[in-house]
Amino acid sequence: MTPLRRELGLPGAIAIGLAAMIGAGAFTVWGPATAAAGSATGLLAALGIAAAVAYANADSSARLAALYPQSGGTYVYGTRRLGPFPGFLAGWAFLTGKSASAAAMALTVSTYLWPEYDKPIAVLAVLVLLAVNLLGIKKTAAAAVVFLAVTLAVLAAIVFTGWTVPGYRDNLTDTDPWGVLTAAGLIFFAFAGYARLATLGEEVKRPQWTIPRAIPIALLMTVAIYLLIAATALHVLGSRALSQSPTALAAVAAAVNPALTPIIALGAAVAATGVLLSLLAGMGRTALAMARDGWLPKAFSRVSQRFAVPWAAEAAASATAVAVIAAFDMVGAIGFSSFCVLVYYAITNASASTLDRKRITPYLGAAGCLVVAASLPPASALSGLAVLLLGVGVYALRSRSRTVAP
Template sequence: MPTPPRDRPPLQRRLGLPSAIVIGLASMLGAGVFAVWGPAALAAGSAPGLLAALAIAGFIAYCNARSSARLAALYPQAGGAYVYGTRRLRPAAGFAAGWAFLVGKTASAAAMALTLGAYLLPDHPRALAAAAVVAFCAINLLGVKKTAVASAVFAAITLAVLAAIVFAGLTGPVTAQPLGDTHYWGVLTAAGFLFFAFAGYARIATLGEEVTDPERTIPRAVPIALGITFAVYLLVAVTLLSVLGAGTLAASTAPLADLAGASAPAIKPVVAIGAGVAVAGVLLSLLAGIGRTALAMARDRRLPGGLAAVSHRFGVPWAAELAASGLVLVVVSTLDLAGAIGFSSFCVLVYYSVANASAVTLDRRAPLPWLGLAGCLLVAASLPLSSVLGGLVVFAVGAGWFALTERRARNADA
């Protein structure tokens, strides 16, 4: 990665192990755990199928996390798999990863903002969504330590709400309704939906340029955050299946609210607030991650150079943050939430495919990067056709932009 010019200082290393872990937790413990179970159960077809899909999603996430952690320790710069693909493979692979991250996470951030509005202000969800994007952009512009503190608050509240929901479910009446037989290809589709709920773990690697002692901190923080999240998801899944059953779950658009309604109606408002807080945590970290990836690509002239500007006072990529937030605001005003999870998952699975392929070059005999690469591609292919086709169109546009930037680079060097 080129050294930033003197008028564009490097980001400041302010995140220790606890801060890195809570950013990872806040990135994962968000809207996914509140919304993803319904479509995943419908795709899987049964309770055993849903649990199998959770195991597959968790294993792929673990492979991706190990690959990302190893690479982030070697390349502790902002940008994540964009940097790894560029350094370990070729610039086209790095660009594909960066493009996938920017597009997929922009759609995800807009979906998170709209979900926040739907839970907390259902009569005017877009208005609250837009206000949330503006507010969290302001928090991120104040510096990454502010992001870490806010993420810790969001993660703690989310865990407390999930604990209350699980306790109510395990101690309340059982109304479980079975769904049917396991759909084996559908289990992979369900794994793709569930992967959406894991996809924030590498936010720590994306913020690698701001982590202290990255060679030790990142490889420890990523698996710790992922392990805690998987344990929470497994407990939630078992509770949902025990109380509601796969049949009721497959038809639910707000499964944790339905769980609370069946077990303890008095805490339903708490579920709505908890969902809003969880989504807020994901949205906050998503905006930070999008901005850092845009910064890395702008430094390499894959995006307009003005996006590489870094604040001298707060040490954040302010131009990239503002541009990312502005793009999310545009999508918030136009996005149809149907298929948003599938589209985002497709793009992010491609992103982690590049990360795993990059990790293969570190040790071709290591099995986890190969398993992660194969798992990402297989699960991405199993997603709904509209998500796959939409993702392929987006990557075709990205290929055209990459060709244009390559031509400009050659002309500049000539």
């Protein structure tokens, strides 16, 4: 088995975590979340719930990643702490959910850059970023820094100019408690990249020291940035107009200064590109770990001698994302992805609970994941359940073949 190289330090790790979170969700999630929550207060409450669930998940991920600094994330933790089936289910949920996320990110890029040819451009984006990832984790981290810098500059411009205009007061006032949970599930989609470092654990320097610091730092920075964005959007548009906008920050730019609109479009495309880059890397590492254990074809365990990357798993992850692009649209992909990823993190928390039975955070995190997943739109929850059941069938078949294999 060819190991990966430990080349990622704390700054690069934080950059990858931030780039994985501060992406297209920051530009698109606020409208649907406000509509679900029913008021500005509900939106901010949903943001708080999503952040709390994310914090519990991040705490569990950081502790487990320091203990098991290998590629694969919760697939590895679930297998080691809970058994083969929970580990497999976590890996399956991650790969299927993140395939939908990758498709949504690629379609965001193409929608902002060239909407008339959204799917071909989305496929091209996946292929270009596959080429970047195949050059090694250092190239991935360097590209993540560039994408993150552009995204933060655009968001800073929106926040700064947004507070130079008078506030808008046409607001929704009917907070829906169940809708707040639904909104939290949608917002969670924008947070869900914080544990990308766990899937890259085999390539992090001093993982027992770096990972427990990088994950919470990146998450807390993201929470602060999202709070500023949400407050700015509510200030400029009011919750009623915000609830009707699928591209919230573009609407904020148009209301403040129409000249900012193309800049926001560029920022959204760059942000989505940064998330897509780290998504494909994380999917490749999880597929690598599952292939090493025989749950996926052994061909996916091949690692480049020159660049020390799992090139076969990366290529397979990219091919899966291309297939999802061909089959689905962006809106449906977000809810489906959130459901699968929340199941993945529920298993993360269950794994972490075995490290210290008296620590309450993993139990709260697991409960939060399941409640928020159940509150997602029925179509998202049902399609997610169907895919997980398909995974159960795959597990049964692979278990049988592993048992009878010579």
